[in-house]
Each structure stands twice: as structure tokens, then as C-alpha cells.
Amino acid sequence: MRRLSGLAALLAVASLVGGGGCASIRHARTPAPYDFDHPVFNERDVARGPRRPAAAASQRVPNAAPRPVRSSPRLAPRLAPPPKPVARFDSQTSYPSDAAKLRVELAAAQVGETRYERGTFVARILEAAGQSVQVAAGERYVPALRAALAARGQAHVQGSPRAGDLIFLSNTHDENRNGRPDDPLTLAGFVERVEGDTLVFIAFHGGKVRRLAVTPARPHQQRDERSQIPLNTRLVSWNGGSGGGPELAGECWAGWATLEP
Numbered sequence: 159m160r161r162l163s164g165l166a167a168l169l170a171v172a173s174l175v176g177g178g179g180c181a182s183i184r185h186a187r188t189p190a191p192y193d194f195d196h197p198v199f200n201e202r203d204v205a206r207g208p209r210r211p212a213a214a215a216s217q218r219v220p221n222a223a224p225r226p227v228r229s230s231p232r233l234a235p236r237l238a239p240p241p242k243p244v245a246r247f248d249s250q251t252s253y254p255s256d257a258a259k260l261r262v263e264l265a266a267a268q269v270g271e272t273r274y275e276r277g278t279f280v281a282r283i284l285e286a287a288g289q290s291v292q293v294a295a296g297e298r299y300v301p302a303l304r305a306a307l308a309a310r311g312q313a314h315v316q317g318s319p320r321a322g323d324l325i326f327l328s329n330t331h332d333e334n335r336n337g338r339p340d341d342p343l344t345l346a347g348f349v350e351r352v353e354g355d356t357l358v359f360i361a362f363h364g365g366k367v368r369r370l371a372v373t374p375a376r377p378h379q380q381r382d383e384r385s386q387i388p389l390n391t392r393l394v395s396w397n398g399g400s401g402g403g404p405e406l407a408g409e410c411w412a413g414w415a416t417l418e419p
Contacts, residue, residue, distance in 0.1 A: 258322025
């Protein structure tokens with residue numbers, strides 16, 4: 159009886175829903191958790207939110223100027239600071255002849271060499287350049303060389319030497335070993351360049367080939383007061399440095415000679 163009464167109740171409910179006839183059971187529709195205006199779903203849409211509706215044609219600004227595109231500013235290249243000015247004399251680098259240039263190049267290539275002896279450096283450079291000068295036999299080379307050039311009219315005391323010319327100095331060492339500065343024509347060298355009134359020359363002195371400086375116009379001044387550029391190289395020390403003899407190259411100046419005919 160209980161089973162019949164329960165079945166009767168169920169049939170009664172079905173008749174109320176179906177309105178009579180064949181009974182049917184309707185399942186409730188679960189609502190969608192999201193309701194987007196467009197069917198495509200992706201993470202970018204969620205990140206930027208819902209789309210704004212397009213503006214109507216009447217709301218658009220006519221002939222709107224295009225928005226300028228701002229380009230990233232270009233950085234100017236960083237320039238190195240200008241070098242500090244160095245006080246120098248005007249250099250004279252021209253040569254009176256190709257032969258003079260060859261002499262300078264051969265001499266400059268020997269800077270630092272120690273295989274020479276006094277007087278032989280100049281002779282070997284002239285020989286290598288094919289410009290040997292015949293000198294009197296049995297005499298010291300430097301005085302004999304100047305005498306041979308003086309006989310040609312090519313030795314001078316005044317004037318302006320040029321690159322490739324020969325210069326002569328006296329008392330650059332104690333040749334006769336008597337302790338006194340009475341040794342004429344003890345050093346010869348090749349002028350490498352002219353800087354103002356200063357001559358930069360290459361010679362064998364102090365046991366090796368060196369670059370030296372001489373300024374005949376200022377013989378007693380070792381450096382320029384303003385620029386501190388060397389004017390005269392100290393070549394010798396007489397009497398233990400207490401004076402009494404020429405020590406700077408300008409004080410030992412003995413003239414110059416050209417090898418050009």
C-alpha cells in the first residue's frame with residue numbers, strides 16, 4: 159500500500175508539469191559563468207578588459223592630424239678631450255737632396271748601437287750611403303774629415319745647417335788625457351731635423367749611437383725656460399762638474415759642413 163501511494167503521488171506531480179498527456183522531466187539549464195560579447199576567449203582579452211564599442215561616424219573627428227611619431231633621440235658621439243698643447247719649435251723636415259735623406263735614414267737606424275768606436279760611426283754611414291770622403295791617412299778621422307770638406311769649400315762656421323748635414327763639436331771628451339779642455343774636433347754627427355734654432359743630431363757618444371741636441375745661438379742654456387725642451391745636451395763633465403770647461407753641446411760647437419756639391 160505504501161509503494162502504491164508513493165507511485166500515485168509521483169504520477170500526480172507529472173500530470174501537473176506536463177499538463178496532461180505524456181509526462182516529461184525537464185532539467186534546469188546551468189547558466190554560463192562568463193558572458194562575452196564575442197565568442198573567442200584568450201588571455202589578452204581578459205588582461206585588457208572588455209572592448210569599447212566603436213565610435214559612431216558622427217562622433218569621429220574629421221581630418222584629424224596624424225599623431226607625430228616620436229623617435230628616440232640620437233646621442234652625439236662622445237669625443238675624446240683634445241690633447242693638451244705641447245710647446246714645440248717648428249720642425250723642418252725637408253732634405254736638400256735624396257742623398258741627405260739617405261744619410262739620415264741610415265744614421266737613425268743605428269740609434270742604440272754600441273758596436274762602433276769614436277770616429278768610425280760617421281765613416282761607416284757615409285760608406286753605406288756610397289758617399290765616402292777621402293781623408294788624410296794617419297790622422298784622427300773627425301779633424302781629417304772636416305779638413306777635407308773645408309778644402310772643397312763645404313765646411314762652415316756660421317749659417318743654418320739642414321737635415322743630412324754634418325756638424326762638428328770640440329772638447330766632448332778628453333782626447334789627449336791631460337785633464338784639460340784642449341781637444342778640438344772630437345765629435346761629428348748627422349743633423350736629423352731642425353727645430354727652430356735647435357739641431358737634433360745623431361752621433362756616437364758615450365758608448366753608443368744617440369740622439370743629441372745643440373743650439374749654437376744659446377750655447378749656455380740646457381733647456382728652454384718656458385717649454386723645457388732640451389736645447390743643449392750635456393756631453394762632458396770637466397773637473398768633476400765644478401766647471402772650468404765646456405760641458406753643453408752648444409759650448410762645444412765647432413761648425414758644420416754640407417756634403418752636397
